[in-house]
Amino acid sequence: MKQGKRVKPKFPIEYRLLITPKVKEREKKIVTLFALRTVNEFTNFRYEIIVEPEVNNHTMLFKIRGLRAPQVTIPAVGPATFSAEYDGLNGSYDVIISKHAKYENKFTVNINKEKIVVKEIPNKRFIEIVTDENEW
Numbered sequence: 001m002k003q004g005k006r007v008k009p010k011f012p013i014e015y016r017l018l019i020t021p022k023v024k025e026r027e028k029k030i031v032t033l034f035a036l037r038t039v040n041e042f043t044n045f046r047y048e049i050i051v052e053p054e055v056n057n058h059t060m061l062f063k064i065r066g067l068r069a070p071q072v073t074i075p076a077v078g079p080a081t082f083s084a085e086y087d088g089l090n091g092s093y094d095v096i097i098s099k100h101a102k103y104e105n106k107f108t109v110n111i112n113k114e115k116i117v118v119k120e121i122p123n124k125r126f127i128e129i130v131t132d133e134n135e136w
Contacts, residue, residue, distance in 0.1 A: 009054065012126070013125070013126060013127065013128050014038065014039055014040075014057060014099075014126045014127065015036055015037065015038055015039065015064070015097070015127040015128070016036070016037055016038075016039060016127070016128050016129075016130060016136060017034065017035070017036050017048075017062075017097065017127055017128070017129045017130070017131075018033065018034070018035040018036075018037075018130050018131070018136040019032065019033070019034055019093075019095070019109060019111070019116045019129060019130075020032070020033050020116060020131055020132070020133060020135060021033070021112075021113055021114065021115065021116065022085065024105075025095055026084075029087065030113045031085040031086060031087050032085065032086050032087075032089045032111055032116070033055075033083065033084075033085050034060075034062070034083065034084050034085070034086065035079045035081065035082070035083040035136065036049055036051065036062070036064075036081065036082040036083070036097075037049075037079040037080065037082075037136065038048065038079040038080045038081075039079070040079065041077060041078055041079050042077070042078065042079070042080065043077055044075055045069055045070050045073075045075065045076060046070055046076040046077075046078045046079075046080070046081070047068060047069060047070065047080035047081075048067065048068045048069075048080060048082065048121070049064060049066075049067060049068075049069040049080045049081060049082040050064070050065040050066050050067065050068050050079065050082075051063065051064055051065065051082045052065060053083075053084055055086065058091060058093045058094065059070055059094045059096065060086075060093055060094070060096070061096045061098065062094045062095070062096070062097045062098070063098045064098065064099045064100070065100075066100075067080050080096060083092065089111045090111060090112055090113070091110070091111065091112075092108060092109070092110050092111075092119070093108070093109055093110075093111055094106060094107070094108055095107045095108075095109055095129070097127050099126060103120050103126060105125045105126060105127050106120075106122060107119075107120060107122070107129055108120035109129070115131065116125055116131040117131070118131065
C-alpha cells in the first residue's frame with residue numbers, strides 16, 4: 001500500500017518554555033522559574049541549550065545560541081535544557097525568545113507570586129509557553 005508524503009509544517013514547535021512560581025526552601029522566598037527545553041529528545045547526551053538572557057524593565061529577552069554537549073560524558077537520553085530563576089518579578093512582561101538572530105517570538109505574560117497567565121501569543125511560533133510543570 002502506497003503512503004502519502006509527509007507535509008512538514010512551516011513553523012513547527014521546537015521548544016517548550018515553562019514559566020512558573022517556585023518556592024526556594026533554603027531562602028524561604030518565591031522566585032519565577034524560566035525553564036526551556038527542546039521538544040525533540042536526544043539519544044546520546046543530555047545537551048544544554050546555550051541562552052543569553054537579558055532583563056530590562058518589563059522585557060525579558062532570551063537569545064538561543066545553540067546546543068552544548070554536557071561536561072560529563074555519561075550517555076543519557078532526554079531533551080536539551082536551560083533554566084534560570086528571577087526574584088521580584090510582578091506585573092505584565094514581554095517575553096521575547098530569539099533563535100539564531102533570525103527568528104523571534106514575543107509573548108506577553110502576567111507574573112505574580114501565585115500564578116502565571118499568558119496574555120498574548122504570536123501566530124507563527126517555534127516555541128510554546130506552559131505554566132504548569134506537568135505540561136512541560
